Amino acid sequence: MNNSLSTPLGMIPNDHGTHVAGIIAAQTNNPYGIIGAASDVTLGAYRVFGCDGDVGNDILIEAYLKAYDDGSDIIPASIGGASGWPEDSWAAVVSRIVEKGVPCLVSAGNSGDEGIFYASTAANGKRVTAVASVDNTxxxxxxxxxxxxxxxxxxxxxxxxxxxxxxxxxxxxxxxxxxxxxxxxxxxxxxxxxxxxxxxxxxxxxxxxxxxxxxxxxxxxxxxxxxxxxxxxxxxxxxxxxxxxxxxxxxxxxxxxxxxxxxxxxxxxxxxxxxxxxxxxxxxxLNNFPNTATPGFLSTYTSWGPTYEIDVKPQISAPGGMILATYPRALGSYAVLSGTSMACPLAAATWALVMQKRGTKDPKVLENLFSATAHPNLFNDGAKTYTMLAPVAQQGAGLIQAWDAANANALLSISSISFNDTANIKPLQSFEVTNAGKEAVTYQLGHISAATAYTFADTTSIDPAEFPNELVENKATLVITPAQLTLNPGQKKTVTVLAVPPKGLDAKRLPVYSGYITLNGTDSTGYSLPYQGVVGSMKAVTVLDKQYSYLSRSSDATLAPVAAGTTFTLPPAGKANETQYANTVYPTVVLTLSMGSAEVRADVVNAKGKTIGQVLTFPAYWNPRGTFEWNWDGALSDGSYAPAGTYKITLRALKIYGNSKKPQDWETQTTESFTIKYAAKSKREFTA
CATH class of the missing domain: 3.50.30.30 (Glucose Oxidase; domain 1)
Incomplete structure (x- = not known):
């Protein structure tokens, strides 16, 4: 089986895509003795970036659809951005491609400093395999x-x-x-x-x-x-x-x-x-130095999950820190780079090898295999190693083990369990274990907890704490039935898991607990299944940071709030992009989300208190946390323009797990009043 991997490569005119491609398929004709992890694959590449800048979901979606239509066996992508919502358009499309039978692996992201709840798209998609980074030894x-x-x-x-x-x-x-x-x-x-x-x-x-x-x-x-x-x-x-x-x-x-x-x-x-x-x-x-600080531990930059709906992210981890691979010839041909961008292609190449060995391309089977055979590691903050396992939200199932995945005889029906938050807890869950080997095996079942990570530094914080999060050892109680099971060749049995969240935690600080269900066989094999949950209510957390949501002006680099009654003179309707209006000062809508929101609105309210529409591009869906700004030229989402006059803008953010039809599920902030005028059209514009 000669597998084909197709990857939407980022920043190809620079260096990123060349390095990613080499990790997968570099040949041995180099001075350093390196070789791609799956050097015999047929490699496809789909350019989504120009020389610099960002790329929109529409182009990324098109690249994925093209890779799928071209018959790719695996589609990895070393690219992403903050999201946390599996319903995001790019994530949703990638999820559907996985449903069609093509494994899709995506870098988990390089924003570890942002702390927990910072899952990246399209890695946060359901059934999409998010790959975290482990540092080289x-x-x-x-x-x-x-x-x-x-x-x-x-x-x-x-x-x-x-x-x-x-x-x-x-x-x-x-x-x-x-x-x-x-x-x-x-x-x-x-x-x-x-x-x-x-x-x-x-x-x-x-x-x-x-x-x-x-x-x-x-x-x-x-x-x-x-x-x-x-x-x-x-x-x-x-x-x-x-x-x-x-x-x-x-x-x-x-x-x-x-x-x-x-x-x-x-x-x-x-x-x-x-x-x-x-x-x-x-x-x-080439000089190989010992990594004495973080050898084999999670890279401090690797982004943490889970999603805002408590889906387990990432799924697995792979080496991504300090990786030697190919580089553009003009820049030296070879280089050492770090990132989940490096971990993802290495994992994808390993997927290809196991696909070939086991004779299956089923995305679910492959993810379950790699998850069950992965090795969880202890938490390391970049300077110190702790006695607690790193949270599932940082490492997923752990470091992939190619040989173990290729030769595993126990097949689990899922790759992880989420018990959700305590307000929506799903305490009783189950999975199946199948013996694909030729001999009967008895498994002892148990579990080992990982560190519990507090989302917030204290009870007054509304922004998640930066890395390293405060970690504690409070453990969930799991009742696993049966505690022992014997499987004959080809036999399948169901295991049920009843979870009781950890005690003694401050629910207002939204602690995320996790760990691993273990299966140790009489054939000397061992498997594990990651689980996680949240103590507290996702719906109760603040999503809209009202202190940093207001109206500013486009000419203010600091984005300070404007005084009430500020007047803006805007270009005539539809003329904002013309050169003669290049120096226009626009009202700037500044919105800060302390946690993600599935829907954000910006209602334009006139002096009589009537909403006349929304600022163009609103409503905005599936938003990550962070600060965002929009310069407003008077255009409304229905294509019309607000008449000259005095307005306020009411910003609304839907709570996590909120119902958009219920007013109480929205958090709201209204700007100071301001006035807009439109510049008169020039004679040239009237003539045209």
């Missing part, structure tokens, strides 16, 4: 070669990772450092001292750590720095981006060892001259 680094000398001694070679910007050709300068403490975590975080020399004549050496790369670069640039090299505070090297700092021409990172050697020489009073090289033409060497 090693930290591979492709280092460009350059040279340095100490006190005029013989030239030594070192490796560096070019940053952004990277104008290093023909740069040969002495090194300067603000201090000689290689353990100073805040090195460069404070303004440089008054006796700092003119740094335009040096390469400024700064230790990584504590504050951001940009902040350190700004402090250096204030003293004239044009070229900055950071030395790492961990194994290996990584790419930095300080392009936002004016005046910086070249940036790079070297290993901790290289940085320490230069600091030692500087401390001894010796001059260190670094002779940099153009990273596009310099020789490169």
């Amino acid at each position: 090693i930290a591979p680094a492709l280092l460009s070669e350059a040279t340095y000398s100490v006190a005029g001694s013989s030239v030594s070679t070192f490796g560096f990772t070019a940053g952004n910007p990277s104008a290093w050709a023909n740069v040969s300068l002495p090194v300067w450092s603000v201090n000689f403490d290689t353990a100073d975590a805040a090195n460069g975080c404070e303004p440089f001292p008054d006796n700092t020399p003119d740094l335009s004549k040096y390469i400024t050496l700064i230790r990584r750590g504590s504050c951001t790369f940009v902040q350190k670069a700004q402090n250096a640039a204030a003293k004239g720095a044009k070229h900055i090299i950071y030395y790492n505070n961990a194994a290996g090297s990584t790419k930095v981006d300080i392009s936002a700092v004016a005046g910086i021409q070249g940036s790079a990172m070297v290993t901790a060892e290289t940085g320490a050697a230069w600091i030692k020489a500087l401390q001894a009073g010796s001059e260190v001259i670094v002779n940099m090289a153009d990273p596009e033409t310099a020789p490169k060497n």
Whole structure:
């Protein structure tokens, strides 16, 4: 079976698609000994991006339909955006393709810092397999070669990772450092001292750590720095981006060892001259460093589920942090990148191998196999490993195990269980276990809990806490029947699960509990089934942040609220895109959702209190949390324009699990009153 994988690739003119394709299908004709996880597949690619910018659901849907029509066996996508609603249009289409028999895997997202309840589309679609990212156990680094000398001694070679910007050709300068403490975590975080020399004549050496790369670069640039090299505070090297700092021409990172050697020489009073090289033409060497911080643990950037309807997301995890693969030739041919964008193609390629081994393309069977055989891991916050399993909302079933999935004899009928929230709890659920092997097996059933994650930092918060969420060990009680079952070859039996949510939790902070039902067989095999639920009511949480929902003006970069009675002069109806009105200041509707809302309205209310329609593009459906703004040119959703006059805009957000027909299920905020006028049409417009 020669499987075909078709993937809507993002940012193809840049680097993303080339890296994703290489993870799946790279051949062995390369200097680093890498090979794609399924190098014999037939690979299709569907371009959805231009050189930059975003892409709409319509184009993504078209790409998926084209991939389906072309007969793809698997359709993965390393792309997505915040949503949390499986009814989102792109997610819904992908779900239907899965129903038609084509597995679809989608990156879970790279917004782990946003905390829990930040599932991405189309990964949040029902039956769509969302893939989380696990960090590599090693930290591979492709280092460009350059040279340095100490006190005029013989030239030594070192490796560096070019940053952004990277104008290093023909740069040969002495090194300067603000201090000689290689353990100073805040090195460069404070303004440089008054006796700092003119740094335009040096390469400024700064230790990584504590504050951001940009902040350190700004402090250096204030003293004239044009070229900055950071030395790492961990194994290996990584790419930095300080392009936002004016005046910086070249940036790079070297290993901790290289940085320490230069600091030692500087401390001894010796001059260190670094002779940099153009990273596009310099020789490169692969260096494999140990990942001592997060080896095999969930990447801190991987996005957390669940959906707002408590569907389990992600489904599984795969290696995505620090992955070496192909890269555009103009950028060096090979590179190390990180993201759920890297985890998804690796998982999809593994799907293809198991499809071939087991002779099935059934999406449900494959997802269930990978889920049941995955290995859950402990929680790691990027610096420390805890004794609790990472929540299902972060890792899904755990890290995929290709051999186990390919050779499993126990087949589970589902890939996860959601008990919903306690206001809508579904405490009694069941699944089937089938023995696909040739011998009778007895399974002992049990369960192990994962960490329970609080959504909110305290009872007054309405925005989910940023990563790392507060985790506690309060466990659900599960009654699993039977506690033991024996299955003859080909036999199937049903297991029922009764859940009692954890006690002692603060329901107002919306804790999400989870864990794994375990099946340990007399044939030395083990399987698990992830479960999760919420203590509290999803409907009771605040969705509309009224403090940050108001009317602003398009000319205000800070989006501050306008005063009552502000007047806006708008272009004539239908003329907003014409050049002569390019400097128009529009009323800007600012709406902030603290949690997702299935429907948002923006009703335009006149001075008599009558609603005349909605702002164009409203109602907006299946909205994620976050702040959004719309510039209004007077157009209404029915195609007409509001007459000149005084108005207010009433913003309405439907509660989670709310009924749109019930007024009490909406949260509402009304803006200050404002007046709109329309500019008179020019003679040219009348003539036309």
